[in-house]
Amino acid sequence: MSDTRKHTEVAVGILIRQDGALLLSTRPEGKAYAGYWEFPGGKIEAGETVTEALRRELIEELGVTIGEAHEWKVTEHDYPHALVRLHWCKVFDWSGGFEMREGQQMAWQTFPLTVSPVLPGAYPVLDWLEAELGVTGA
Numbered sequence: 001m002s003d004t005r006k007h008t009e010v011a012v013g014i015l016i017r018q019d020g021a022l023l024l025s026t027r028p029e030g031k032a033y034a035g036y037w038e039f040p041g042g043k044i045e046a047g048e049t050v051t052e053a054l055r056r057e058l059i060e061e062l063g064v065t066i067g068e069a070h071e072w073k074v075t076e077h078d079y080p081h082a083l084v085r086l087h088w089c090k091v092f093d094w095s096g097g098f099e100m101r102e103g104q105q106m107a108w109q110t111f112p113l114t115v116s117p118v119l120p121g122a123y124p125v126l127d128w129l130e131a132e133l134g135v136t137g138a
């Protein structure tokens with residue numbers, strides 16, 4: 001039964017550039033939903049805080065070292081492969097990087113997004129971000 005499934009805790013980074021653009025990248029081959037667009041991040045390991053996990057994942061995936069991570073929202077999504085709890089953090093400062101160490105594609109996006117498909121677990125957060133950041137350049 002679904003209420004006996006254990007949550008997988010995930011740290012997710014919303015990197016927001018000065019012009020308001022958001023960083024999305026594709027999921028690498030070999031993972032569930034390979035090729036889908038997502039915000040960078042990954043599973044929180046035992047003993048890690050959300051921020052520690054996010055910092056580690058962004059170095060591993062992108063070669064980016066983040067400054068402060070502002071914990072913003074927590075959402076859940078029930079996939080066939082996992083019940084995930086997503087800890088969303090806004091990040092405004094970082095250094096280095098964007099090396100796509102796992103062969104991903106990346107794109108800086110404003111609304112409306114021009115990439116698809118996006119992971120369903122990110123839909124609610126995209127709606128909140130769109131309400132906050134609004135339509136730019138239209």
Ligand SMILES: Nc1nc2c([nH]c(=O)n2[C@@H]2O[C@H](COP(=O)(O)OP(=O)(O)OP(=O)(O)O)[C@@H](O)[C@H]2O)c(=O)[nH]1
Pocket residue numbers: 010011012031033037038039040041042043044077079082084086119120121122
């Ligand atoms: N990074 C990320 N994960 C998301 C988003 N939305 C969402 O539902 N997820 C889910 O959160 C989980 C993240 O796990 P992952 O497989 O990317 O993490 P990881 O890099 O630590 O994986 P691994 O240790 O299996 O290689 C996946 O089940 C993924 O479907 C998102 O926007 N970004």
